Amino acid sequence: MIQPGDTYVVMGLLDADSIAYAIGKGIEQRGGHVIYTVQNERLKKIFLDRSDKLSEAEKSALRFEYCDVLDDQQVAGLFERTGPIAGVVHSIAYANPKTCLGAEFHTDAVDDLKTAFHISCVSLATVARHAHRHMPDGGSIVAMTFESRLAFPYYNWMGVNKAALEAVVRGLARRHGRDLIRVNAISSGPLTTKAAKAIPHFAYLARIWRKVSPLPWDTIEDKTEVAHAALFLLGPYAKKITGQVIHVDGGVSSVGGDLLSMERMPEQQAEAAVLGETPDLST
Numbered sequence: 001m002i003q004p005g006d007t008y009v010v011m012g013l014l015d016a017d018s019i020a021y022a023i024g025k026g027i028e029q030r031g032g033h034v035i036y037t038v039q040n041e042r043l044k045k046i047f048l049d050r051s052d053k054l055s056e057a058e059k060s061a062l063r064f065e066y067c068d069v070l071d072d073q074q075v076a077g078l079f080e081r082t083g084p085i086a087g088v089v090h091s092i093a094y095a096n097p098k099t100c101l102g103a104e105f106h107t108d109a110v111d112d113l114k115t116a117f118h119i120s121c122v123s124l125a126t127v128a129r130h131a132h133r134h135m136p137d138g139g140s141i142v143a144m145t146f147e148s149r150l151a152f153p154y155y156n157w158m159g160v161n162k163a164a165l166e167a168v169v170r171g172l173a174r175r176h177g178r179d180l181i182r183v184n185a186i187s188s189g190p191l192t193t194k195a196a197k198a199i200p201h202f203a204y205l206a207r208i209w210r211k212v213s214p215l216p217w218d219t220i221e222d223k224t225e226v227a228h229a230a231l232f233l234l235g236p237y238a239k240k241i242t243g244q245v246i247h248v249d250g251g252v253s254s255v256g257g258d259l260l261s262m263e264r265m266p267e268q269q270a271e272a273a274v275l276g277e278t279p280d281l282s283t
């Protein structure tokens with residue numbers, strides 16, 4: 001778990017729905033200090049300032065820095081300002097939904113693909129390159145991914161980026177073992193956030209989870225469970241874990257096919273029957 005008094009940089013805060021915020025809150029509840037990063041002042045004004053899920057007191061208690069990961073100098077400057085840290089959470093991704101996601105996989109928008117790759121994948125290495133010097137006693141870097149061994153509808157090129165991000169996690173784990181810095185990713189099931197809402201037909205992805213997940217999956221409440229896994233990976237109980245992708249997805253990545261009626265919890269059986277989602281063994 002989190003070491004009280006240690007400082008963690010949590011990158012990718014947009015609003016109170018961000019996975020970054022759930023992780024940061026968990027760190028603070030356990031006595032850690034959090035420095036959030038927000039992409040730029042404009043986005044902060046649009047989303048964070050307008051968020052009615054946070055009180056004015058909560059907003060003014062947030063310590064944050066601006067950092068656009070497309071700009072190497074901004075990433076370098078960020079870690080010069082933070083001082084010594086115990087860990088970093090990389091909770092950042094972007095792909096133009098019009099060209100990189102959606103009904104058609106094929107696209108000729110190569111510049112959009114490059115930007116998506118830079119932000120969603122390469123930036124993890126940029127962050128590690130600048131952050132590692134500020135973790136003198138070792139530390140932990142945690143990235144956020146989504147099941148990338150399977151091709152999901154509409155997720156298209158973000159799926160490609162997530163597969164690449166997981167490869168970067170393994171490369172960085174190898175590179176930074178000598179620094180006692182661990183690098184891992186959490187593969188989360190679908191959660192309701194701004195980025196998720198930008199995925200065309202996100203509800204369809206969520207429906208897949210409802211049909212397939214051995215454990216019930218809640219796209220709002222389970223953000224806390226994802227945050228718990230991040231706290232574990234950031235802290236000393238995960239001291240010998242590196243280069244891994246830990247699935248916090250209700251088990252979807254481990255099974256094939258829809259859950260049968262008899263495999264569901266009783267209350268889920270009734271709901272699934274109403275939605276016509278449960279295959280009937282007798283037919």
Ligand SMILES: NC(=O)c1ccc[n+]([C@@H]2O[C@H](COP(=O)([O-])OP(=O)(O)OC[C@H]3O[C@@H](n4cnc5c(N)ncnc54)[C@H](O)[C@@H]3O)[C@@H](O)[C@H]2O)c1
Binds near residue numbers: 019145190192
């Ligand atoms: N929401 C989900 O269902 C889900 C599932 C699995 C993994 N993830 C991953 O979790 C991470 C966080 O996403 P979220 O769902 O909390 O959404 P979010 O929209 O709250 O967070 C995405 C963040 O990326 C930041 N970002 C985009 N471009 C950037 C840039 N150039 N520089 C700096 N920051 C930039 C945005 O400003 C935002 O803060 C992403 O990597 C996402 O792919 C999300």
